[in-house]
Amino acid sequence: MTLLYTEVEEELRAAVRDLLADKSSSSAVLTRVDGAASPGGMPYDMDLWKALARDIGVAGLLVPEELGGAGASAREVAVVLEELGRAVAPVPFLSSAVLATTALLGAGDGVAVRGLLERLASGETTAALAVSFAASPYQPLSPAVTLDPSPEAAPMPDGAGAASTVAPVSPMTPGVDGTATGRVTGVVGAEAADVLLVPVRLSPGDGVALCAVDVSAAQVTTLPSLDLTRPVATVSFSGARAEVLGTVAGVRDALLLGAGLLASEQLGVAEWCLNTTVAYVNERKQFARPVGSFQAIKHRLADLWLEVVGARAAARNAADLLGTDAEVDSSKVAVAVAVAQAYCGAVAVHAAEECVQLHGGIGMTWEHPAHLYLKRAKADEIALGTPGDHRQALTEPADLPGPVS
Template identity: 65%
Template sequence: MTLLYTEVEEELRAAVRDLLADRCSPSAVLGRVESGVESGTPYDAELWKTLTRDIGVGGLLVPEELGGAASGAGGASAREAAVVLEELGRAVAPVPFLASAVLATQALLSAWGTAGGDAGGVVAGELLGRLASGEATAALAVPFAASPYAPPAPAVALGEDGTVTGTVGGVIGAEIADVLLVPVRLTRGTALCAVEASPAAALGGAAGGAVGGAVRGPVRVTPATSLDLTRPVATVSFASAPARVVATAGGPETPWVREALLRGAGLLASEQLGIAEWCLATTVAYVRERRQFARPVGSFQAVKHRLADLWLEIAGARAAARNAAARLAEAPIAGDIAGDIAVAVAVTQAHCGAVAVHAAEECVQLHGGIGMTWEHPAHLYLKRAKADQIALGTPGDHREALAGPADLPAPV
């Protein structure tokens, strides 16, 4: 295993970075955030279409046999998805890549891998093909703050008539999702269901908006107050919504959700790495230009030391994030996460979240007065970093999870 970027990964990075530089500059993101608060359309649907249909990021984790790009050593894997997340983190891009191409896709892959050729496996395969082609976008109806070590019990019930009823809060990507993957409770056991929902109302802004939400037949998506304005959360309500069963489990556990959250946590570290790298690079460029007492601010020893310490933290975060991505790439597509892979995920999330927040805080502080304003994009990175830190398990959750696999005493 090597943590260095391959030529294919660098080419993918260049394609994504060029697109984001052209379509997702800091000023463009700021403008979309300001307009999105009023219109209820925070996501850039056109940018997302270009990423999925022209570059193919939606199918990086989907097997070739289902129309995706993942295929052994020669195809895409978690490493390529991590590279995309790095670039999206650098741009705080308002696209649902994490929600659709990572979390929802991983839940479907887990269901597809265990269901085999039964009806649920067929549904999962069909949905994965739609996601890989860019035809559809999906969201996993689980709170973004859910810990992979203790996934929440399903809050939605599946009726005998094949419809689901219930409410889930804190969901990311629901506003733009064509398909909602919903963990549900059964009389005996649990299931993962797919609910079709057209996002036209949410994207158009006419039927929804930030106040009333978007009503899509028996599905209602109500935006909630979100710290990260580039990745909003919503409450999703189902009122006898028709659903297709993707997978079932005999006990109270939801294995597909746990696997999706754990793999998502491992890849989220790459987004946190991208945030930290942008904050460091932008701050270094600023203190070289900004002058006080007839000399650049960056020439003062105290500033140099702060930036040098931050560089070392980010170097460690890069190693941890790359290790997690490489370990996940080696794991079976639908295999249980355990052993060294689980350790790598827990280590990277315990470390990278704090590094991203620290980098964003230093970016705001070392920019001085301009860093405190709404006009500068630094606040977007600080909000994204903090929201990511408490998503998919807090650093404390991951440190506690390390106690068993690493044979260390648990935190008191």
Template identity: 50%
Template sequence: MSDTNLLYTEVEDDLRATVRKLLTDRCDPVVVTALYDGDRSLVDGLWKALAAELGLAGLLVPEDRGGAGASALEAAVVLEELGRTVAPVPFLTSAVIATLVLRDSDGPLLGQLASGEKTAALLVPLSTAPHGALPTVTVADGRLTGTVTSIAGAIEADTLLVFADGAVFSVAAADATVTPVVSLDMTRQLADVRLDGIAGELVVADAEQAVQDALVAGAALLASEQVGLARWCLEETVTYLKERKQFGRAVGGFQAIKHRLADLAIGVESATAAARYAAATLAAGDEDAVVASSVAQAYVSDLAVLAAEEAVQLHAGIGMTWEHPAHLYLKRAKADQIALGTAGAHRARLAGLVDLPTPQ
């Protein structure tokens, strides 16, 4: 795909503006910070607005199945904006990963996800890398038994998608034991899920490839969320350093600070290119998508952490306070750094894909 155009289209710009306006109005950092005190009142209303009012839950669902029939490029734009506000919504887990697992399935569940009527989560630990080992859940006579830990999106989900014996079954979240756990990033709080002989409905018979493909797409599009986060950190830090004065001059005017910001700006632009290419290969169904996904995660996940760390440090004292939102971005960046495979796991995967020896 050497001729891939990484520039944003007018449609994508319009989508970005719409999503940004809603998030600006409804996702204030003060309300997001309240999640760390146990107040999750923001989550349901914000998700309904995004999923149903804007129709974002069905972006990746074909039009003949009740969705928008959009591509990974549009989903990437949405994730950039969600990253800019560390929005506590299950778009990645439900509208991307769970939806892609079900995209070729029969039955009404996919349409229910597309309309925002239901939300789903795939029962794999958030740290699971594409082509990594999937959790073991046993199935006997249609009943599922097992425990899977560190699931993202399970708290918000109405339906859980369980991979067992090479197939995917759906179970009502209310029938499982979902135990929230204190997470570093409470805007994407994890939960442990226990299944005690719960009856499941078979939704995808031969599902291993569908699950792996969904995790590849999830890792690729997670990079766009990380780009949005990193860009917010850069822009807010530059704005602050233009206004903050020390020894009678703007802090941003000091040469050492300029160098740090310039290096970070180059990193953010490089990360944007990597994430856009990963989304473009997914949208085109290109065979390079697996490589592009791992390249994006190998680079962007670490860059997002660096951007968040620089934001905290260059905001100085105020950056260390609970009242300033910088801590929200650092926590999300650190949690995303191990989500869907660490940078090291993706580099090891790339070594195999391009026939390089894996380090011993």
């Protein structure tokens, strides 16, 4: 294991950072946030997303090469998330290229799955996993959407003639159509998606499956969100046509991978806040001296630097274990993910709070981007499991007593 960045990872970082510097500056993100508040405004920058997907190929990092992807590992995805966190870029990378893609990879090897993965890898299509962004990877999946099989998937009634001798198609068979009914709250990336991947409960029966629903067949209602650059939505289905893709086995993997890699985004947020604050206090003067020369400020920033260094180690460890091709004890992966999320979430929030406070009056204004980072950090802290969820999850694999309530 090595936590150092490889040459390939540094090249990927440079490409993403250059593109974001050119197309997603802080002023551009603030302008988009202002525009998204108006009727018909779009919070996501789809032109930037297409450029990332087309020019750099980030949309297909986790997709196998035979399906047009890069066949990369979680380590490369983590590098991209660091840069997107550093820029609070309003793109659906986490929702489409990580969560939705991982759920698809675990759904099976059907024709529909392979075709959708090819379209995702090319950037032609964007997907969203219709699961609450606050869902914990440690809780059992309980679909809120029901799939009723279409007539051709249902058994033929007795006395229907010769057709009654044809064996009925199982509702679980990939490629079978049905109608989805239900509502999922707190879905991230739905506004930017072309296809929704929906865990459903099969009716009749107690089975579950993963289905694909065209976003035009669902009602997506954007809700007021703390994070202005990554809104959440309520997605409602009322007899929406759905196609069964396969099993939901990949959904839990997607939530666990997403939680582990979200730590890298939180690392990017914390690094931007630290670097920006250090630069500011070295320029801002009081009593004819740079504010950064005051001992109290030095101590606060030194403590924050140590926290960020620790966050980098935790995030890189999680990405490395999630991305290894070798057989790794699942308990080691679970510990790495839980440690990274429990620690990095708090570090990102602390770094953003210090950024706002040490910028003084300008840090409190809407025109300065510091509030975007604070809101992203606070929203990420409760996404894919709270720090408490992850600390509780550490008790069994680490053989430690649970937190005392």
